[in-house]
Amino acid sequence: MFKNKTILITGGAGFIGSHTCVELLNGGHEIVVVDNFANSKPKAIDIVQQLSGKSLKFYEGDICDANLLERIFAENDISCVIHFAGYKAVAESVAQPLMYYHNNVYGTIVLLEVMKKHGCKSMIFSSSATVYGIPETAPITEEARLGVINPYGRTKLVIEDICRDLSASDSEWCFSLLRYFNPVGAHESGKLGEDPNGIPNNLMPVIMQAASGKIAELKVFGNDYPTRDGTCIRDYIHVVDLAKGHVAALNCMKQGVEAYNLGTGNGYSVLEMIEAFGRVNNVNIPYQIASRRQGDAAECWSEPRKAERELGWKAQLGLEQMCRDAWEFVQKNKK
Numbered sequence: 001m002f003k004n005k006t007i008l009i010t011g012g013a014g015f016i017g018s019h020t021c022v023e024l025l026n027g028g029h030e031i032v033v034v035d036n037f038a039n040s041k042p043k044a045i046d047i048v049q050q051l052s053g054k055s056l057k058f059y060e061g062d063i064c065d066a067n068l069l070e071r072i073f074a075e076n077d078i079s080c081v082i083h084f085a086g087y088k089a090v091a092e093s094v095a096q097p098l099m100y101y102h103n104n105v106y107g108t109i110v111l112l113e114v115m116k117k118h119g120c121k122s123m124i125f126s127s128s129a130t131v132y133g134i135p136e137t138a139p140i141t142e143e144a145r146l147g148v149i150n151p152y153g154r155t156k157l158v159i160e161d162i163c164r165d166l167s168a169s170d171s172e173w174c175f176s177l178l179r180y181f182n183p184v185g186a187h188e189s190g191k192l193g194e195d196p197n198g199i200p201n202n203l204m205p206v207i208m209q210a211a212s213g214k215i216a217e218l219k220v221f222g223n224d225y226p227t228r229d230g231t232c233i234r235d236y237i238h239v240v241d242l243a244k245g246h247v248a249a250l251n252c253m254k255q256g257v258e259a260y261n262l263g264t265g266n267g268y269s270v271l272e273m274i275e276a277f278g279r280v281n282n283v284n285i286p287y288q289i290a291s292r293r294q295g296d297a298a299e300c301w302s303e304p305r306k307a308e309r310e311l312g313w314k315a316q317l318g319l320e321q322m323c324r325d326a327w328e329f330v331q332k333n334k335k
């Protein structure tokens with residue numbers, strides 16, 4: 001549908017955005033990227049171009065800046081937006097909710113207003129499994145009850161609701177809401193990966209800090225959950241598979257709002273992750289069982305068949321590849 005058309009990528013220098021840019025360029029798409037480097041580095045844009053052997057047009061700036069977005073839409077014939085830009089740290093969102101509502105919700109409203117003005121009514125949005133809150137059952141289908149338990153999650157649900165309201169008001173809008181499960185891994189070149197500006201607190205980056213001795217040990221948050229080994233179960237998905245999901249969604253955009261789970265459909269426990277990472281990379285991961293972290297669901301993993309059925313997309317890369325590629329990136333980019 002959008003072959004040979006220009007696609008705007010917000011947050012394209014970030015972890016998932018940069019991998020998606022590589023896949024889009026490899027797929028022959030023209031792309032324009034906007035990012036303010038709030039949680040990424042300019043180097044990512046160079047690497048995207050290096051890996052794909054193609055160039056992209058880059059604007060440094062904030063999506064909350066309507067004048068900048070006006071300029072981007074005036075200078076480029078944009079037919080669809082893939083919207084990654086936003087903050088994503090749950091604990092930070094609890095401490096600084098206004099910052100999250102401003103950046104994520106207000107930023108999206110500014111973007112949608114400029115899109116509307118320029119007649120661009122197609123958006124792929126980075127939603128999250130967080131919109132399912134504490135799920136009642138797993139695997140989770142797209143029809144599961146929505147409910148959120150922290151401000152970050154609420155920003156995602158509010159944006160989803162805005163998309164549903166806009167679509168109800170004007171049937172020309174096309175929205176694909178991609179609900180990611182737990183993205184991990186890195187590009188197989190070892191050149192592109194997760195390179196955040198702050199202190200990581202997601203499992204995979206913390207495992208790598210423990211493996212490299214940056215922290216003395218990993219704390220396993222709870223081993224008394226009703227799961228096979230007592231630790232929480234999540235659906236870890238390789239970031240390159242996730243990136244390819246965006247290309248698939250772009251090729252299947254249609255009027256209305258569709259939500260898709262992007263996950264593998266497999267759940268792994270915290271202890272299984274530690275074991276797999278240590279085995280695949282031949283490293284020791286010191287850990288200790290600690291108390292539960294507030295707000296963690298025992299199990300959160302996807303039923304991803306809607307995406308397979310409707311987008312023709314299915315995750316291909318397994319847990320070992322995720323562990324290998326994540327470690328390779330860290331090893332090659334030691335600071």
Ligand code: NAD
Nearest residue numbers: 011014015016035036037038039040062063085086126128
């Ligand atoms: P990331 O922080 O690596 O990427 C986000 C990018 O957006 C960064 O490059 C950042 O600099 C940029 N950005 C932030 N605010 C901006 C603004 N106002 N204007 C311009 N650029 C801005 O995060 P990621 O892991 O790549 O996540 C991308 C999207 O996917 C986010 O919306 C996130 O909430 C969502 N998501 C991520 C996960 C995850 O675990 N990584 C899970 C579910 C959903």
Ligand code: UFG
Nearest residue numbers: 128129130180181201202203206219220221232270293296
């Ligand atoms: N965990 C530990 N020790 C740590 C870090 C994490 O035991 O040091 C455990 C957590 O308790 C949880 C599992 O590892 O059981 C995964 O935790 P993450 O923080 O990596 O991921 P979450 O599933 O909690 O959340 C992630 C993103 C959210 C997103 C959600 C669903 O951080 O933004 O996936 O997509 F909403």
